[in-house]
Amino acid sequence: MLVMEQQPAYVLHSRPWRETSVIADLLTLHSGRVSVIIKGARKANGKQPAKRALVQPFTPLLVAFTGRGELRTATSLDAAGPPLFLQGRPLYSGLYANELLLKLLAVDDAYPALFAYYQTLLENLCIKQSVEQSLRPFEVHLMDELGYHVALDKEFETQVPVLPEHCYRLVPLQGLCRVKHQDGNAQLIPGHVLLELAAGRFSEPSCLKYAKYIARANIDQLLGGKPLHSRTLFQSMAVAPPPSQGLIDN
Amino acid sequence: MAFSPLIDELIESLRCLPGVGRKSAQRMALHILERNREGGALLAQSLTLALDKVGRCDQCRTHSETPVCRMCSNPNRNPSQLCIVETPADVLAIEQGAGFNGAYFVLMGHLSPMDGIGPAELGIDGLLQRLQTQTIEEVIIATNPTIEGDATAHFIHQQLQTLPLSVTRIAHGVPIGGELEYVDSGTIAHAFAGRKSYT
Numbered sequence: 001m002l003v004m005e006q007q008p009a010y011v012l013h014s015r016p017w018r019e020t021s022v023i024a025d026l027l028t029l030h031s032g033r034v035s036v037i038i039k040g041a042r043k044a045n046g047k048q049p050a051k052r053a054l055v056q057p058f059t060p061l062l063v064a065f066t067g068r069g070e071l072r073t074a075t076s077l078d079a080a081g082p083p084l085f086l087q088g089r090p091l092y093s094g095l096y097a098n099e100l101l102l103k104l105l106a107v108d109d110a111y112p113a114l115f116a117y118y119q120t121l122l123e124n125l126c127i128k129q130s131v132e133q134s135l136r137p138f139e140v141h142l143m144d145e146l147g148y149h150v151a152l153d154k155e156f157e158t159q160v161p162v163l164p165e166h167c168y169r170l171v172p173l174q175g176l177c178r179v180k181h182q183d184g185n186a187q188l189i190p191g192h193v194l195l196e197l198a199a200g201r202f203s204e205p206s207c208l209k210y211a212k213y214i215a216r217a218n219i220d221q222l223l224g225g226k227p228l229h230s231r232t233l234f235q236s237m238a239v240a241p242p243p244s245q246g247l248i249d250n
Numbered sequence: 251m252a253f254s255p256l257i258d259e260l261i262e263s264l265r266c267l268p269g270v271g272r273k274s275a276q277r278m279a280l281h282i283l284e285r286n287r288e289g290g291a292l293l294a295q296s297l298t299l300a301l302d303k304v305g306r307c308d309q310c311r312t313h314s315e316t317p318v319c320r321m322c323s324n325p326n327r328n329p330s331q332l333c334i335v336e337t338p339a340d341v342l343a344i345e346q347g348a349g350f351n352g353a354y355f356v357l358m359g360h361l362s363p364m365d366g367i368g369p370a371e372l373g374i375d376g377l378l379q380r381l382q383t384q385t386i387e388e389v390i391i392a393t394n395p396t397i398e399g400d401a402t403a404h405f406i407h408q409q410l411q412t413l414p415l416s417v418t419r420i421a422h423g424v425p426i427g428g429e430l431e432y433v434d435s436g437t438i439a440h441a442f443a444g445r446k447s448y449t
Contacts, residue, residue, distance in 0.1 A: 013364040019269050053434035057397045083436040088404050095363050095401060102364060230363035237408060 004031065008080055009063040010118065012098040014055055016042060022055055023071065025102055026063060029115045033105040036065045036072045051077060058094055058122055059083040070107060090125035092237065093135055096230040097121055100139075104146060104222060117141040132212065136202045139215040143222075148173050150218060152198035164192035170214055172221035187213060257283070309380065311373050312338045312356040321354060328352045330387040334377070334406060336360050336394055344392065352390075355380070360398040361405055372402070374409060381413055392420045395440070 007030045014024040020043040025035050041051045054061060060080040065072040086094045097118065105111065117138055124134040143150060154161050155168070156175025162168060167188040168176040179188055189210050196207045197214070219228075253261065257279060264275035282290035306312070307319035314320075321327065321341070331352030335341055341354050357372040369375075381389070391406055393399035403419055410417050423441040424433050433441075 015365070053436050056436070059436065079435060082439055085439070087400065091397070091401055091404060095397070099363055228363075229366050229368065233361065233363050233368055233405075236369055237405065 004064055004066070006062045006064040006076060006078070007031070008115070009061045010122075011055055011057050011059065011061070012102050013057070014038075014041075024055055024074075026061075027101055027105075027115060027118060028063065028110075029112055030110055032109040032111055033101065033107050034065065034072055035070060035107070036063070036074045038074045038077060041077075053083075054079055056083065057098055058086055060119075084122050084126040086122070086125055089131050089237075090128065090134075092230065092234050093125055093131045094122060096228070096234065097135070097138060099228055099230045100142060100219065103226065103228070104142065104219075111145050114142065114145040117145075132208050133202050136208060136211040136215060137200065139219065140211075143215075143218055146222070148218065148222065150214070151175050152194045152214075162191045162194045162198070164190075164195055166191045168194060170217055172217040189214070310354045310356055311358060311376065312341060312354065326351075330385060331390065332381070332386045332388070333390045333392050335392050336399065336402075340392065340394075350390075352388075353386075357393070357402065360393060360396070360402040362398050369405065369409075374406065377406070378409060381410065381415070386415055388416045388418060390418050390420065395422045 007028050009026045009028040012025045012027055012033070014022045017023045017037060020041070021037055021039045022041040023035060024038055024041075025033065027033055038051065038055055041055045043051070053059075054077055060083075062076075062078045062080045063074055064076045065074045067073050101118070105114075121134055121138040125131065150170075150173065152162065154175075155177055156171065157177065160178070162176065167179050167190055169179045169186045169188060170176060176189070176194065179186065193207050193210045196204065197211050202208055202211055252258070260279045260282075261272070261275045264270055264278050265272065270278070282293070300315075303315040304313050305315070307314040307322055308317050309322040310319060312319055312321070316323075328351050331350070332355055333344065333350060333352055334355045334357065335344065336357050336359060338356055338358075341356060344350050344354075355377055359367055359372060361367060361369070361372065380386075389406075389410060391403045393402045407417050407419075421444050422437065423444060424430065424437060430438065
C-alpha cells in the first residue's frame with residue numbers, strides 16, 4: 001500500500017459515487033492528475049465542516065491518498081485556503097482550463113510548474129483580469145509543459161528568425177513557416193505580432209486575437225478532434241442576447 | 251453457488267438500483283421469491299406501469315404521467331413566480347420548507363461541460379419559450395450552490411437578460427442550528443458577502 005503525504009491539490013471534476021461518496025479528478029502538485037475516491041464527501045455531518053464544500057473546483061486543498069491502481073482513496077482532505085470565487089465568464093474560463101487539464105494531462109505525471117501556472121490563472125481570473133489575457137499565457141505554459149513548445153520567434157524548418165515585416169503560417173504543434181505568396185484560405189500571422197507573443201506580451205487586442213488562433217490550433221491538434229464542451233458552452237454564451245436597456249434585474 | 255438463469259437475471263437486474271451490490275441484490279431476489287411473491291408481483295406491475303406511463307410535464311419538465319403535472323395545473327398556485335431547480339427532489343424540498351407557492355421549472359441536472367451536459371440537455375430553450383409566452387414577473391434561480399450550479403445559474407441569467415422580468419438567486423449562508431466554528435470558509439465568505447441590514 002502506497003501512502004502519500006498531504007500535498008496541495010485542486011479538484012478538476014467530480015462525480016457522485018455510491019450513496020455518499022464522490023470520485024474526484026484532482027490536479028496535485030507532486031502526483032499530477034489523479035482520480036481519488038473521497039468517501040463521505042456528500043454526507044451532511046453535523047459538526048465537521050462539510051467535506052462537500054471542499055470537494056468543489058477552484059478550492060485550494062491539501063489531500064493525502066493511498067493505493068496503487070488508477071483509482072486511489074483519499075485518506076485526508078483539508079482546505080489550504082479560502083475558495084476562489086469565480087463568477088460569469090471567469091467561471092466558464094476556469095471550467096475550460098479544468099477540461100483542458102483533464103483531457104490533456106496523463107495520469108500520474110507530475111507537473112509542478114503547471115500547478116503553479118494553474119494557481120496563477122485562477123488568481124488572475126479571480127481578480128477579474130481579462131479572461132483572454134489570463135487564459136492565453138496559461139495555454140502556452142500548458143503546451144510547453146506537455147512538451148509541445150511551439151517557437152514563435154523562428155521558423156521551425158529552417159530556424160530562420162521571424163522578421164516583423166513578413167507574414168507566417170502556423171503548422172499546429174510544429175511551428176511557423178514564412179508565407180511568400182498568399183495561398184487562399186491559410187490564416188496569416190504578421191511577424192511583429194509573433195515577436196510580441198514570443199516575448200510573452202499578450203496585452204494588445206490584435207495580438208490576443210492571433211494568440212487565441214495559435215492556442216486553439218495547437219490544442220485542437222493535440223485533442224485529435226475530441227470536442228471541448230466548455231468551449232461550446234462559452235460560444236453559446238457569446239450568442240446570448242445582449243443586455244437591454246431598462247431591465248429589472250439584480 | 252450458481253442460481254438458475256432466471257434468478258441470476260433477477261439478481262443482475264436488481265443491481266441497477268443505486269447502492270445495491272451483488273449481495274444485497276441476491277438477498278432481495280431470494281426474499282421476493284421465498285417470502286413475498288405478491289409484493290414482487292406488485293413491484294413488477296408498478297415498475298412496468300411507471301416506466302410505460304411516466305413522462306415529463308410539458309411545462310416544468312418534472313416526472314409526470316399526465317401531459318401537465320399536478321403542480322402546474324393547480325389553479326391555486328401563483329403562476330407569476332417561477333422557481334428553477336435542478337431535480338424533482340429539489341421541488342419536494344422547497345415545497346416542504348420554503349412557503350413558495352409559484353410554479354417550477356426542473357432542469358433535470360446542471361451544466362457540466364466535462365460530462366457533456368449543455369444547455370440543450372437542460373431544456374433551456376423550453377424555459378425561454380415558456381417565459382415568452384406566459385406572464386411571469388419573477389424568476390428565482392434555485393440551483394445548488396456548487397460550481398456547476400453557479401455556472402448554470404449564470405447561464406440562465408444571461409439568457410434572461412432581455413426579458414422584462416426580475417431574476418433572483420437564492421441566498422447562500424450558514425445553516426440553521428449551525429455553529430460558525432464548524433462552518434466551512436466558503437460558506438462563511440458567502441454569508442458575509444450576502445449579509446442583510448436590519449431595515
